Amino acid sequence: MRGSGSPPPDGAERLRPGGERAGPRLRARIGAGVAAAFRATLDALLPPHCLTCEAEVAVQGTLCAACFRGLGFITEPLCARCGVPFAHAGQADARGLCPGCAAAPPVFAAARAALRYDEGAKRLILPFKHADRTDLAAPLAAQMARAGAALLARADLVAPVPAHWRRRLARRYDQAALLARAVARRAGRPCVPDLLRRTRATPALGDRGAAERAALVAGAFALRRGGAARVAGRRVLLVDDVLTSGATAEACARVLLEAGAAAVDVLAAARVPDPRLASGAAA
Ligand SMILES: [Zn+2]
Ligand SMILES: [Zn+2]
DSSP states (O other): EEEESOOOTTTHHOOOOOOOOOHHHHHHHHHHHHHHHHHHHHHHHHOOOOOSSSSSSSSSSSOOOOHHHHHBBSSSSBOOTOBOOSSSSGGGTTOOOHHHHHHSOOOEEEEEEEOOSSSHHHHHHHHHHEEEEEEEHHHHHHHHHHHHHHHHHHSEEEEOOOOOOHHHHHHHSOOHHHHHHHHHHHHTTOOOSSEEEESOOOOOOTTTTTHHHHHHHHTOOETTTTHHHHHHOOEEEEEEEEESSHHHHHHHHHHHHHHTTTTEEEEEEEEEOEEEEEEOOOO
């Protein structure tokens, strides 16, 4: 069942980008200015197009109705802990947990994501990750702010799940850091983009089992120098683009908790639904 609920009434409006840009600060500022001027000129000349297709829209930086309907917004019912969407409320146990969290709760306090990672979400997220569409950070962050309102409200600071420097170099920007900055700015929370670093590259976790995933990411993250003073006694909100198994978020959360963080929450743009729950079977 897709997006068991209708999108927020002002969802289309919230999918408007705010013109945020990646890269070193100065270049980003100049780049953003040039891009905004360029966009304004284009707007005056051409009818605005949907963020993810060629359809014309009334307002620049929004989705057309078809692309908007194609998004699976994650709404209740969902696991109180990891945020995995349920097909129906009966899949939760007495504490509101999914079978996975009931059997082995994650070290993070709660995780939430804005969208189901399906074909609709991929139309937004894949260009954002791989095709330099950094303008999509703002509309994604707007949806994350909706899904993670409670987590943002209790966060002392926001930090991204770090990319390995080699990957960051290849992509020229760090998509989780862009999202972290954008959601932190929306909520008025401090963002520490380099709080964590990846000490080694990890292979794609894709089809691997839970134990193998955990082993692959164990020890792959470390706090930046001086980071312990930032996290001691604080509630940290970790931000990532796509939550798959939660193994990466779990490894990052463990580093933060060992450094003395009071608690760690996780917020992602999208998450891969649990196929065992999508069928509608009871927990
Ligand atoms: Zn469209
Ligand atoms: Zn769960």
